[in-house]
Amino acid sequence: MKLQEIIDKLDLKILTNIEDREVEGVFISDMLSDVMTSAKPGDLWLTVQTHTNTVSAVNLIDMAAMVVTQGKVVPQNTIELGNRYHVVILSTPYTTFELATKLVGIGLKAT
Amino acid sequence: MQEEKCIHSWKMVNIAYGFVITEKCYQTGKVATYFTFEHKPPLEEYREGDHFWNVMESAQSFRFDLKCTKCGLITTFNELMGLMMCTGCDKTCELDIIREKLASDRTWVYVAFGFLPINERKQLTQEKISILENYFNQRRKSSKSRIKIVSHEMVKNFATCYAEVIKDIDMLCLTAPEGE
Numbered sequence: 001m002k003l004q005e006i007i008d009k010l011d012l013k014i015l016t017n018i019e020d021r022e023v024e025g026v027f028i029s030d031m032l033s034d035v036m037t038s039a040k041p042g043d044l045w046l047t048v049q050t051h052t053n054t055v056s057a058v059n060l061i062d063m064a065a066m067v068v069t070q071g072k073v074v075p076q077n078t079i080e081l082g083n084r085y086h087v088v089i090l091s092t093p094y095t096t097f098e099l100a101t102k103l104v105g106i107g108l109k110a111t
Numbered sequence: 112m113q114e115e116k117c118i119h120s121w122k123m124v125n126i127a128y129g130f131v132i133t134e135k136c137y138q139t140g141k142v143a144t145y146f147t148f149e150h151k152p153p154l155e156e157y158r159e160g161d162h163f164w165n166v167m168e169s170a171q172s173f174r175f176d177l178k179c180t181k182c183g184l185i186t187t188f189n190e191l192m193g194l195m196m197c198t199g200c201d202k203t204c205e206l207d208i209i210r211e212k213l214a215s216d217r218t219w220v221y222v223a224f225g226f227l228p229i230n231e232r233k234q235l236t237q238e239k240i241s242i243l244e245n246y247f248n249q250r251r252k253s254s255k256s257r258i259k260i261v262s263h264e265m266v267k268n269f270a271t272c273y274a275e276v277i278k279d280i281d282m283l284c285l286t287a288p289e290g291e
Binding site: 021036055057 | 288
């Protein structure tokens with residue numbers, strides 16, 4: 001499923017420039033160590049983390065986008081870094097669990 | 112007969128979680144880092160020869176090896192302390208010059224750095240850095256971007272470097288939900 005389709009269906013807020021691409025799966029974690037060892041390229045990453053170093057992890061793993069859940073405000077410097085490195089950052093007021101449920105509902109699965 | 116050379120296809124194996132500890136001797140000012148598998152990082156000051164080591168920082172991290180799925184060759188990365196993404200903080204730094212040169216091709220530059228003190232610890236070889244770079248690039252099937260990993264030697268000054276280190280430390284989530 002394309003990223004833009006997921007954004008539209010779940011009304012995700014777009015915080016950075018967006019590049020549409022195929023989303024291969026979903027990965028949930030709030031630990032960068034976990035992301036580095038277990039996330040896969042093309043994954044949509046659900047997290048509550050908003051620190052700038054999340055951008056370096058998303059970029060290195062080549063995930064499709066990160067979604068900051070629970071309505072957490074993403075700092076401007078994280079958004080700017082995301083734009084510089086073509087990392088798509090989205091946000092949603094849903095909790096991680098709620099969003100995961102909705103993603104399953106539209107047909108996405110863990111990889 | 113010469114053996115056919117394997118075009119390696121890397122997979123992360125032997126993953127083990129632990130902590131990277133940074134400690135400082137306040138007598139000599141020396142800073143050292145090491146990896147520990149202990150579940151709780153040690154906090155006590157201890158003496159080692161002329162040094163009185165105190166913990167400055169501990170970050171959750173992990174160790175891993177890369178294994179070729181075709182020939183079974185395993186490359187260990189015990190010398191790797193971490194990776195950081197160059198954000199272009201110093202125009203006179205060799206790292207930033209490379210970053211700027213490669214940015215138009217959407218190749219992002221990361222630094223692989225080893226444990227401290229650099230001159231007393233075994234550091235990653237260029238061969239291992241290339242293997243690590245291959246691993247991350249081989250996985251980028253659908254992406255238009257690439258990764259370039261370079262040695263810490265490229266960094267002009269670690270003390271003033273603003274590269275984004277990938278580590279689980281500090282308060283990674285800095286904000287409350289909107290409206291609260």
